[in-house]
Amino acid sequence: MALPRVLSVIGAGQMGIGIALVASLRAKIPTVLLYDRDPSQITKGLEFMDKLLAKDVSKGKTSEDDAKAARGRIISITSSSASSSTSNNDEFGWARELGERGSDMVVEAASERLSIKEGIFRALAKNLSKDAVLASNTSSISITKLAGAAVEGLGSTISKANEEGKSCAGRVVGVHFFNPVPVMKLCEVIPGLQTSEVTLERAKAFAVACGKEVSTSKDVPGFVSNALLMPFLNEAIMCLESGTATRDDIDKTLRLGMGHPMGPLQLADFIGLDTCLAIQETLYEGTRDSKYRPSVLLGRMVDAGWLGKKSGVVEFISF
Numbered sequence: 337m338a339l340p341r342v343l344s345v346i347g348a349g350q351m352g353i354g355i356a357l358v359a360s361l362r363a364k365i366p367t368v369l370l371y372d373r374d375p376s377q378i379t380k381g382l383e384f385m386d387k388l389l390a391k392d393v394s395k396g397k398t399s400e401d402d403a404k405a406a407r408g409r410i411i412s413i414t415s416s417s418a419s420s421s422t423s424n425n426d427e428f429g430w431a432r433e434l435g436e437r438g439s440d441m442v443v444e445a446a447s448e449r450l451s452i453k454e455g456i457f458r459a460l461a462k463n464l465s466k467d468a469v470l471a472s473n474t475s476s477i478s479i480t481k482l483a484g485a486a487v488e489g490l491g492s493t494i495s496k497a498n499e500e501g502k503s504c505a506g507r508v509v510g511v512h513f514f515n516p517v518p519v520m521k522l523c524e525v526i527p528g529l530q531t532s533e534v535t536l537e538r539a540k541a542f543a544v545a546c547g548k549e550v551s552t553s554k555d556v557p558g559f560v561s562n563a564l565l566m567p568f569l570n571e572a573i574m575c576l577e578s579g580t581a582t583r584d585d586i587d588k589t590l591r592l593g594m595g596h597p598m599g600p601l602q603l604a605d606f607i608g609l610d611t612c613l614a615i616q617e618t619l620y621e622g623t624r625d626s627k628y629r630p631s632v633l634l635g636r637m638v639d640a641g642w643l644g645k646k647s648g649v650v651e652f653i654s655f
């Protein structure tokens with residue numbers, strides 16, 4: 337199955353940077369366009385990528401030439417660098433630029449918010465080639481819903497979609513990587529209800545070329561991974577909230593008693609508490625099942641701006 341020649345990664349956070357890195361270093365995609373609406377995020381992300389590459393070189397895991405070539409294949413795109421046809425108030429100039437540069441696959445790795453992702457998929461469908469795979473690294477949001485947004489980008493609705501709209505919905509797929517992307521060995525691939533066989537195979541081939549094993553999940557809230565992980569993390573936060581055990585003892589129990597590499601509270605900090613809350617809200621709203629109710633403490637911590645490792649607060653603090 338053909339790999340993309342020009343891959344666009346949208347979002348230069350920890351996931352987007354990791355995906356761009358494995359796509360360039362492992363899959364050797366000839367051009368990897370990295371877009372973020374915040375240019376400082378790209379600068380920060382690429383500095384982190386440089387550190388990872390330098391560490392791989394110093395450990396002999398990657399040759400200096402391969403690291404240099406991988407870095408050279410990555411091109412930053414910011415709203416301000418978008419093509420000459422773009423005026424300052426053209427909010428989708430970035431999507432046109434990705435299209436003009438020939439993107440034949442996109443992996444969207446923006447914040448875990450439905451409205452943000454829908455806006456991106458509308459813009460992508462409108463501006464990218466009619467053959468491009470439109471993939472999302474979402475952890476929980478419905479792929480079928482994102483396909484609906486893509487069809488809207490063509491000026492139609494999913495129920496009234498013509499052949500072009502149906503083909504567009506068929507090109508939308510989930511490719512869910514895990515953090516840290518260069519280290520974790522899995523990519524969960526999620527077909528939406530209309531995803532075509534060809535798109536699914538292209539997504540799987542891409543994940544394998546990035547060095548990942550593939551598992552497939554149906555398009556249910558949280559997919560397999562987060563339908564299992566998030567209730568576990570939430571239960572750990574509830575244990576802390578109810579005083580069942582201290583933060584350290586909760587984590588120690590799972591690390592030393594069950595062999596987990598990180599305790600659940602440390603893992604929640606590592607993923608990002610805002611991301612954990614967003615996924616849990618999607619699970620709760622998508623299933624209306626009270627077993628997915630996010631803990632009050634998690635919500636309060638996000639209200640306080642304590643997002644975990646990404647905001648420098650790496651420890652759970654109880655009420």
Ligand code: CAA
Nearest residue numbers: 388395475513514515516517518519520562597598603607
């Ligand atoms: N990015 C890239 N590489 C990283 C990294 C990062 N953020 N953090 C650590 N690494 C690398 C290190 O550089 C090191 O690589 P080398 O062996 O080549 O030197 C390797 O990982 C091991 O790191 P350390 O020795 O520093 O630390 P460790 O042995 O404690 O491992 C860990 C760190 C890999 C993160 C390990 O603790 C772990 O596996 N934790 C669980 C992570 C996990 O569960 N991730 C999934 C989260 S869920 C998700 O992502 C999806 C979702 O939808 C929410």
